[in-house]
Each structure stands twice: as structure tokens, then as C-alpha cells.
Amino acid sequence: MNDDDHLTPGGPGPGPLPGEDAFADALLEEELRQAAAVLDPVPAELLxxxxxxxxxxxxxxxxxxxxxxxxxxxxxxxxxxxxxxxxxxxxxxxxxxxxxxxxxxxxxxxxxxxxxxxxxxxxxxxxxxxxxxxxxxxxxxxxxxxxxxxxxxxxxxxxxxxxxx
Structure with a gap:
């Protein structure tokens, strides 16, 4: 393994940067919330x-x-x-x-x-x-x-x- 392996796509690399997974999770959660609000909104009576x-x-x-x-x-x-x-x-x-x-x-x-x-x-x-x-x-x-x-x-x-x- 040389010093450039972490730069190649799919290479062993050091993994995601700190906080990158949390940001991706938050982004996915927000996209799912928006989709649910459009496709399956909460009924006004339940709210x-x-x-x-x-x-x-x-x-x-x-x-x-x-x-x-x-x-x-x-x-x-x-x-x-x-x-x-x-x-x-x-x-x-x-x-x-x-x-x-x-x-x-x-x-x-x-x-x-x-x-x-x-x-x-x-x-x-x-x-x-x-x-x-x-x-x-x-x-x-x-x-x-x-x-x-x-x-x-x-x-x-x-x-x-x-x-x-």
C-alpha cells in the first residue's frame, strides 16, 4: 500500500471525514420527511x-x-x-x-x-x-x-x- 491509495476511488482510503456520515444521514432524513409530507401527509384531525x-x-x-x-x-x-x-x-x-x-x-x-x-x-x-x-x-x-x-x-x-x- 502506498500513500496514494486513499485517493483512488474504491481504494482502501481512510473512510469518510468526521461528521460526513451525520451530515449525509441528516440530508437523507430531510428528503424522506419532504417525500412523506407530499405522498402521505398527516391528517389535520390527527395533528x-x-x-x-x-x-x-x-x-x-x-x-x-x-x-x-x-x-x-x-x-x-x-x-x-x-x-x-x-x-x-x-x-x-x-x-x-x-x-x-x-x-x-x-x-x-x-x-x-x-x-x-x-x-x-x-x-x-x-x-x-x-x-x-x-x-x-x-x-x-x-x-x-x-x-x-x-x-x-x-x-x-x-x-x-x-x-x-
Whole structure:
């Protein structure tokens, strides 16, 4: 091997320069992103759902943990064809009980308090609802696909875990 072998194409050579592979990988990744954007664009509804999912990521939002899900925790009831799904979330001292039916959501905050509730997910996006004096709420839009609830209770923002409808 002589000193000129690294200059001949296909010769043994020293290999790519430092950073050359990373640059080529980044260039290929960008070309693939552009091709995917043209050939298989992300549906607007999916993009909005992703933005809504990330929306709770604020410093002022608290995550409400799922503590009961009738699909997992309840015993089956004999003769019940399609029982509603019952969910319970907890964030600090606040409990959110929710019944998911084919007609929408019915729920209650305990202890009762005033709140504005948004069903995140979609499409179609559900209109926000407010609790009554007993902390009860009803949404006439059943959730489809992944969904979560965002509660605004005075100065607090609470978001439930995401679940599949």
C-alpha cells in the first residue's frame, strides 16, 4: 500500500471525514420527511389531536391519575349487553367520576365545585361544558378514539390521563 491509495476511488482510503456520515444521514432524513409530507401527509384531525395531547404540558396543569376503569377493575354483570364505562380520576383532593356512554359523558367532581370541562380528542371536537352547583356535568358528544378531559377549576388546570374510547 502506498500513500496514494486513499485517493483512488474504491481504494482502501481512510473512510469518510468526521461528521460526513451525520451530515449525509441528516440530508437523507430531510428528503424522506419532504417525500412523506407530499405522498402521505398527516391528517389535520390527527395533528390537532396531537396538539391537544401536548396542551396539558403546561406548568399550570396537574395530571389526574386514573384510579378506576370498569373495563379493567369491575366484575362483569350477567345480562348487561353494553354497560356504560365508568372511570374515576384523582388529582390531589379532587375526584372526577365519569360515565362514558354512546350518547356522551356524564360526570361529577367531588368535592362539588365550579369547573369548565373540555373533552380533548376528536374529531369532532366537543364543546366545553360547565359543572352545576353539585359539580355535575354532561357532554352530549361521545368521545371517539383517544380522549382526555381538561378541567379548569378557578386558578387550577387539571388534565386526566388519555384513554381509548
Amino acid at each position: 390537532q389531536s396531537a396538539l391537544d395531547a401536548f396542551a396539558w404540558h403546561g406548568l399550570d396543569a396537574h395530571l389526574a391519575e386514573l384510579t378506576f376503569d370498569s373495563l379493567v377493575d369491575a366484575l362483569p354483570v350477567r345480562g348487561a349487553m353494553a354497560p356504560p364505562r365508568m372511570l374515576t380520576f384523582r388529582a390531589g383532593e379532587l375526584t372526577v367520576d365519569v360515565e362514558v356512554t354512546g350518547d356522551g359523558l356524564i360526570g361529577q367532581l367531588l368535592p362539588p365545585q365550579s369547573a369548565r370541562i373540555e373533552v380533548l380528542g376528536g374529531p369532532p371536537p366537543a364543546r366545553p361544558v360547565s359543572t352545576d352547583t353539585l359539580g355535575r356535568f354532561t357532554s352530549d358528544t361521545p368521545p371517539t378514539g383517544p380522549f382526555a378531559l381538561r378541567l379548569r377549576t378557578g386558578a387550577d388546570v387539571i388534565v386526566t390521563e388519555w384513554l381509548r374510547a
